[in-house]
Amino acid sequence: MNTIQTMNPQTKEELFVEILLRLADDRLILGHRLSEWAGHGPELEEDLALANTALDMIGHASALYAYAADIDGKPDEDHYAYFRDDLDFKNIALVELPKGDFAFTIARQFLFSAYSYFLYRDLIGLVDDDQFKGMLQKHFKEIKYHLRHSREWILRLGDGTETSHIKLQKAFDELWMYTGEMFAMDNLDQKAIEHSLFTDVSKCKEEWINLVSSTLEEATINVPDNNQYMYNGARKGLHTEHLGYLLAQMQFLRRSYPDAEWK
Amino acid sequence: MSTNLSTSTEWPLWEVFYQPNDGKPFEHAGSVHAPDAEMALQNARDTYTRRNEGISLWVVPTDQITASSPEDRGPFFDPANDKAYRHPQFYSVPRAVKKRK
Amino acid sequence: METQKQLDEFQIRIDNGEKIEPKDWMPERYRKQLIRIMSQHAHSEIVGMLPEGNWITRAPSLKRKMVLLAKVQDEAGHGLYLYSGTETLGVKRKDLVEDYLYGTAKYSSIFNYPTLTYADICVIGWLVDGAAIVNQTMLAKSSYGPYARANLRICKEESFHKKQGYEMLAKMASGTPDQQKMAQDAVNRWWWPTLMMFGPHDSDSPNSAELIKWGVKTKTNDELRRHFVDRTVMEAEAIGITLPDPDLRYNEETGHWDFGDIPWDEFWSVVKGDGPMNRERIKARRKAYEEGEWVRKAATEYARKKKLKEEKAS
Numbered sequence: 001m002n003t004i005q006t007m008n009p010q011t012k013e014e015l016f017v018e019i020l021l022r023l024a025d026d027r028l029i030l031g032h033r034l035s036e037w038a039g040h041g042p043e044l045e046e047d048l049a050l051a052n053t054a055l056d057m058i059g060h061a062s063a064l065y066a067y068a069a070d071i072d073g074k075p076d077e078d079h080y081a082y083f084r085d086d087l088d089f090k091n092i093a094l095v096e097l098p099k100g101d102f103a104f105t106i107a108r109q110f111l112f113s114a115y116s117y118f119l120y121r122d123l124i125g126l127v128d129d130d131q132f133k134g135m136l137q138k139h140f141k142e143i144k145y146h147l148r149h150s151r152e153w154i155l156r157l158g159d160g161t162e163t164s165h166i167k168l169q170k171a172f173d174e175l176w177m178y179t180g181e182m183f184a185m186d187n188l189d190q191k192a193i194e195h196s197l198f199t200d201v202s203k204c205k206e207e208w209i210n211l212v213s214s215t216l217e218e219a220t221i222n223v224p225d226n227n228q229y230m231y232n233g234a235r236k237g238l239h240t241e242h243l244g245y246l247l248a249q250m251q252f253l254r255r256s257y258p259d260a261e262w263k
Numbered sequence: 264m265s266t267n268l269s270t271s272t273e274w275p276l277w278e279v280f281y282q283p284n285d286g287k288p289f290e291h292a293g294s295v296h297a298p299d300a301e302m303a304l305q306n307a308r309d310t311y312t313r314r315n316e317g318i319s320l321w322v323v324p325t326d327q328i329t330a331s332s333p334e335d336r337g338p339f340f341d342p343a344n345d346k347a348y349r350h351p352q353f354y355s356v357p358r359a360v361k362k363r364k
Numbered sequence: 365m366e367t368q369k370q371l372d373e374f375q376i377r378i379d380n381g382e383k384i385e386p387k388d389w390m391p392e393r394y395r396k397q398l399i400r401i402m403s404q405h406a407h408s409e410i411v412g413m414l415p416e417g418n419w420i421t422r423a424p425s426l427k428r429k430m431v432l433l434a435k436v437q438d439e440a441g442h443g444l445y446l447y448s449g450t451e452t453l454g455v456k457r458k459d460l461v462e463d464y465l466y467g468t469a470k471y472s473s474i475f476n477y478p479t480l481t482y483a484d485i486c487v488i489g490w491l492v493d494g495a496a497i498v499n500q501t502m503l504a505k506s507s508y509g510p511y512a513r514a515n516l517r518i519c520k521e522e523s524f525h526k527k528q529g530y531e532m533l534a535k536m537a538s539g540t541p542d543q544q545k546m547a548q549d550a551v552n553r554w555w556w557p558t559l560m561m562f563g564p565h566d567s568d569s570p571n572s573a574e575l576i577k578w579g580v581k582t583k584t585n586d587e588l589r590r591h592f593v594d595r596t597v598m599e600a601e602a603i604g605i606t607l608p609d610p611d612l613r614y615n616e617e618t619g620h621w622d623f624g625d626i627p628w629d630e631f632w633s634v635v636k637g638d639g640p641m642n643r644e645r646i647k648a649r650r651k652a653y654e655e656g657e658w659v660r661k662a663a664t665e666y667a668r669k670k671k672l673k674e675e676k677a678s
Contacts, residue, residue, distance in 0.1 A: 028426075032421060035420045035421060035429075035433050036420075036421060038413060038417040038420055038433060038436045038437065038440075039410075039413035039414050039417040039436065039440075039648070039652070040417075040648065040651070040652045041440075041652065041656065042652070042655065042656030042657075042659035042660060043274070043296065043656055043659070043660055044296075044410070044440055044443060044444050044447070045295055045296060045297065045302075045306035045309065045310060045444070046306075046656075046659070047413075047437075047440045048306075048309045048310055048313075048437055048440050048441060048444070049305065049306065049309040051433060051434075051436065051437035051440065052309050052313070052437070054433060055430060055433055055434060055437070058426065058429060058430055058433070059430060061426070062426045062427075062430070065426070077426055078425050078426055081426055082424075082425075101655070102655075102656075102659050145308075148305075149305055152301055152302065152305065155666065156298070156302075156662055156663045156666040156667075157659070157662050157663075159666055159669065160661070160662025160663060160664075160665045160666040161658065161661055161662045161665045163658050163661075163662070164658055164659070164661070164662030164665075167658070249421050249422055250421060250422065252422060253422050253423075253424045253482055254424040254425065257424075257540060257542055257543065259540055260424075260536075260539050260540045260542065260543050261535055261539055262424035262425045262428060262535075263425050263427055263428070271458060271462070271653075271657055271660075272657060272660040272661045272664050273456060273457065273458035273660070274660060274663065274664060276451060293444075293445055293448040293449075293514070293517075294448040294451065295444070295448070296457065298660075298663035298664050298666065298667040299663070299666075299667040299670070302663065310441055310444055313437070313438075313441065314521070330387060332387055333385070333387050333388045333389065
């Protein structure tokens with residue numbers, strides 16, 4: 001098993017794999033949380049919408065993993081999803097929190113989709129790897145829709161009824177301390193930027209804040225205090241306690257019968 | 264949670280039309296429930312174009328559609344039957360032109 | 365009042381193979397029967413999301429996870445198409461939904477069984493969706509236009525549902541000993557409930573004759589069931605799965621497969637609410653419906669406020 005200490009990519013390839021896994025892990029874990037809604041949505045039409053977003057996100061993760069496996073000499077995309085432990089997952093904590101109510105799900109989706117939107121936009125502009133770029137461009141179209149759908153819901157829940165307003169405000173208040181990780185840069189990011197494999201996300205933080213603030217304002221929701229305690233370290237393996245349970249569920253069958261063919 | 268069914272909320276119904284391909288006329292797909300036009304469009308997208316069935320969508324509140332009534336079936340449409348001159352088969356084309364096709 | 369003349373003319377339209385459209389005249393009983401079977405079909409699609417949804421987070425590969433999620437999502441879509449078709453008969457979806465959640469409306473009993481292993485997911489695809497396709501292919505020719513069109517769309521989309529299940533079950537049936545055991549066990553548990561999906565024997569099915577007379581259905585329960593068994597016997601054999609019926613044998617005279625007695629006591633008991641998962645399924649669906657209320661209300665209120673603002677501005 002990899003541990004926090006050993007994560008020190010030396011070559012450009014190793015660095016690239018780490019970047020791909022960071023992107024993929026965020027999307028797999030959030031896709032997993034969204035998929036928990038299947039059959040339980042607040043209305044039939046929204047059940048379809050949540051499943052569509054979940055499918056997109058798991059699809060993005062799968063494609064990114066497959067590319068990482070190619071470079072990394074691993075058997076396939078499933079290797080990363082099913083055969084790594086908590087400490088090896090590189091997703092931010094925001095995406096692993098339990099699905100909560102619809103307000104929580106939508107608030108998180110909006111915050112994450114807005115982040116994805118700026119991140120992908122900038123990445124597409126700078127990466128020179130054609131396959132990677134093609135993948136990002138394809139996913140970007142879907143991210144735009146996720147942003148549109150979640151943003152519209154923010155407006156409706158925020159400025160809907162008193163109940164929905166309270167629930168949405170509470171969701172943002174709870175989620176805010178997990179937003180810092182989206183823009184936290186570490187050494188690995190810095191190295192990746194030098195190799196044109198990643199973008200300086202701290203630069204799009206302002207645009208993200210502007211979009212989120214203006215949307216929340218329109219939705220009559222208070223933007224939580226940005227100077228509060230911010231969770232950090234999940235990208236290095238310091239996750240919340242929730243990820244372990246999520247992985248236990250996701251991986252149990254595949255790991256129980258490792259010699260079996262499941263594709 | 265207790266439920267008061269008499270006050271449970273249902274969004275209005277919208278009819279959905281989609282354009283299968285560039286240049287093709289719109290076709291009726293079915294309906295969706297949605298609170299407003301923007302959500303009706305999104306719901307129509309997520310419901311009726313999951314397999315690339317369309318490139319463009321219309322949504323119309325169902326109660327805004329006026330349909331001809333079944334009793335009109337005769338008076339509305341039968342008169343068109345005897346207007347053969349509206350159909351291209353009504354006209355003959357010189358043999359030479361036909362051959363060249 | 366319905367006159368004999370109206371009824372006769374209606375029957376002539378049916379016999380001529382004409383499609384009945386929402387605004388056409390129809391006997392009240394035809395309308396009632398359609399509402400009953402179409403909404404029952406819709407509820408089944410929706411409740412059917414639960415047993416399969418149960419394995420989305422545990423699917424054993426990313427590919428299988430996406431296939432399953434897409435399939436469960438399709439079921440939401442199919443439920444939606446069917447409700448949409450039923451609403452053309454002048455009923456509200458809300459009333460239909462509340463009738464199965466809190467009233468007496470039924471959904472297919474097959475979904476009152478639990479999915480215990482991943483092989484159940486494969487078997488649902490192969491057997492349950494296989495049976496549904498047999499039924500829906502017939503219903504795609506139904507005399508009521510909106511119902512026929514909804515089924516046509518469903519059939520187009522559903523062909524992958526059965527295929528993916530059969531494909532994965534075949535892999536399990538020729539896989540490791542553990543996989544083989546799971547596959548056979550799942551077939552053993554789902555076989556008889558699947559045969560019950562076609563409904564009681566024709567002799568015990570009071571609605572059948574009327575539905576056939578009106579072209580809503582074109583085949584009887586027993587005809588459909590026989591067609592399904594004939595097809596499935598060969599498919600089971602091809603992948604080395606044994607169907608759990610010692611009486612299953614080919615009948616040279618009829619050219620069909622004879623099968624053993626269906627446990628009808630179990631069928632009626634599950635229909636009446638006493639199956640292993642009836643209460644849990646309804647509980648889960650009620651929870652979603654009730655917890656969704658504040659969301660539906662919020663969006664409605666937002667739309668109302670927005671319209672008011674626009675009216676003031678203009």
